[in-house]
Amino acid sequence: MKITHHLDDATLMSCSAGSQPEALAAVVSSHLSVCPRCRLELKRHALIGEVLFEALKPEPVSGEVPQAGARAETISAPADDGGLPAALQAALHGRFDDVPWRRAAPGVWHCPIELSPGAKGDLRLLKVAPGIKLPEHGHGGSELTLVLDGAYSDEFGTFRRGDVADLGDDVEHRPVADPEHGCICLAASDARPRFKGMFARLLQPLAGL
Ligand SMILES: [Zn+2]
Structure with a gap:
């Protein structure tokens, strides 16, 4: 890696x-x-x-x-791994088929990971089909995205397995999943990302993002 x-x-x-x-x-x-x-x-x-x-x-x-x-x-x-939710444990070991994916939009699946009671923020697995473009979006707080499989590219470069995107406040980006392998990642934010644009408005209520 x-x-x-x-x-x-x-x-x-x-x-x-x-x-x-x-x-x-x-x-x-x-x-x-x-x-x-x-x-x-x-x-x-x-x-x-x-x-x-x-x-x-x-x-x-x-x-x-x-x-x-x-x-x-x-x-x-x-x-x-002792205290990790099963879906996260499975994903971290490359058993992506064991994750209970929910369809969020065409070519986009997600699996929210439950946090401790009272914990703020959002942690979820995301699976994006090959070549799918996510809507341009910004972030209300800090966000970390770790690529677990495949790759994606955005304004900051190409992110492959093991790479982490460490995005601060007010960064906007438009990730595109690898055209051949797609992308599976673990994404966390201390606030919910806000999407921009038409497709975003369609996606947001579906994805719960
Ligand atoms: Zn590092």
């Missing part, structure tokens, strides 16, 4: 601080499980955090060796 699109610094920093909303954290940990580069970056952020934390401590605990990076180790370990 050759990964060319990674998590950005702000995302790694909030991951390191443990302050990420549940939906985004699910995509982050999935990407980390396949990306040594981001695991290393996360460790670097966690080390900086440890150093700052140590500097702020009024009295260091004597005799205790600080376990720098221990937290990063915990975060970066490949996701434990």
